[in-house]
Amino acid sequence: MTHEMTALKALSARVGADPLLVQAAGGNTSLKQDGVMWIKASGTWLQHAKERDIFVPVAIAPLLKALERDDPACESCTDFVRGDLNSLGLRPSIETTVHASFAHKVVLHVHCIETISWAVREDAEARLQEKLAGFDWAFVPYRRPGLPLAKEIRLRLKPETNVLVLGNHGLVVAADTVAEAERLLERAVQAVVKPARRPVSPDTAALAELAQGTRYVPSPDAIVQSLAFDAQSLAQARKGTLYPDHIVFLGAGISVAEEGEAPARAAERIGRAGRPEPKLIVVPGKGVLLPADATPAMHAMARCLADVGLRLTQAEPVRVLTLDEELALVNWDAEKYRQSLPPA
Numbered sequence: 001m002t003h004e005m006t007a008l009k010a011l012s013a014r015v016g017a018d019p020l021l022v023q024a025a026g027g028n029t030s031l032k033q034d035g036v037m038w039i040k041a042s043g044t045w046l047q048h049a050k051e052r053d054i055f056v057p058v059a060i061a062p063l064l065k066a067l068e069r070d071d072p073a074c075e076s077c078t079d080f081v082r083g084d085l086n087s088l089g090l091r092p093s094i095e096t097t098v099h100a101s102f103a104h105k106v107v108l109h110v111h112c113i114e115t116i117s118w119a120v121r122e123d124a125e126a127r128l129q130e131k132l133a134g135f136d137w138a139f140v141p142y143r144r145p146g147l148p149l150a151k152e153i154r155l156r157l158k159p160e161t162n163v164l165v166l167g168n169h170g171l172v173v174a175a176d177t178v179a180e181a182e183r184l185l186e187r188a189v190q191a192v193v194k195p196a197r198r199p200v201s202p203d204t205a206a207l208a209e210l211a212q213g214t215r216y217v218p219s220p221d222a223i224v225q226s227l228a229f230d231a232q233s234l235a236q237a238r239k240g241t242l243y244p245d246h247i248v249f250l251g252a253g254i255s256v257a258e259e260g261e262a263p264a265r266a267a268e269r270i271g272r273a274g275r276p277e278p279k280l281i282v283v284p285g286k287g288v289l290l291p292a293d294a295t296p297a298m299h300a301m302a303r304c305l306a307d308v309g310l311r312l313t314q315a316e317p318v319r320v321l322t323l324d325e326e327l328a329l330v331n332w333d334a335e336k337y338r339q340s341l342p343p344a
């Protein structure tokens with residue numbers, strides 16, 4: 001293994017272990033060498049980069065040619081995997097084309113909380129221009145990860161661009177060495193740090209009682225609990241889905257129990273309407289519930305939402321994903337889902 005690959009694995013593990021940069025299997029890193037791009041495999045976690053093989057080799061030249069002709073093979077990129085080097089049979093990240101669009105050798109893509117808390121604003125580009133004026137950066141409006149996002153990036157990318165903010169999504173930095181990429185990531189994150197309110201640490205004993213006999217339990221994370229006690233976070237979170245990984249792991253937006261409504265009743269009410277069973281239930285003033293069998297990824301995504309929420313004020317103009325954008329991310333029956341929605 002080359003020195004740079006060793007360095008990338010170490011950096012990936014560090015970045016992946018920071019919940020303010022990466023949550024669960026989100027985010028990805030890559031290194032280009034000898035015509036091959038090593039990119040994080042789909043579904044693997046960056047924080048495991050040192051102890052597990054999480055990188056997949058992709059042949060760069062055919063992928064770039066396919067991107068130029070908008071070939072649907074660029075959605076999964078599996079056609080471009082170098083089978084001779086891919087002993088574990090891993091599949092490349094859905095965001096492989098984001099990395100391939102850069103000529104730089106090293107690309108880091110993170111779901112940075114500070115960046116996301118700007119990138120969900122309707123006026124994200126103008127506000128970020130104030131923060132990132134000293135960078136060669138570009139803003140990319142929200143597009144579905146895969147070919148649509150890659151196309152939008154290629155429209156906006158100039159040869160010198162090495163920082164991208166993806167609307168309702170995250171941050172990308174690119175450099176020619178791992179060390180330079182790490183420094184650029186630190187500088188970019190520092191430039192967009194947003195003041196965060198302190199999470200209140202509530203007593204969730206009353207909530208545990210309310211949830212008795214249901215399949216839900218209080219989240220053990222004090223920051224997640226802040227969603228139920230911080231009125232500004234809750235006001236923004238209940239507007240809808242802020243970024244793609246939220247809907248993939250926790251369903252659309254959040255479910256909020258009505259005044260005096262038991263959590264079990266809230267879950268039933270939403271289920272009856274034909275919508276997917278809620279995974280995150282907020283009982284305002286009492287706490288946040290997650291399914292008792294919630295996966296580590298669900299816990300991480302709940303924490304992500306709470307971390308973003310603590311950086312948003314109620315007055316900020318937040319843009320949530322549209323219904324069509326949500327449907328493009330999940331396999332729900334589009335028509336059933338549409339009909340289940342309350343009249344606008």
Ligand SMILES: [Zn+2]
Pocket residue numbers: 026027095109110111169170
């Ligand atoms: Zn992403």
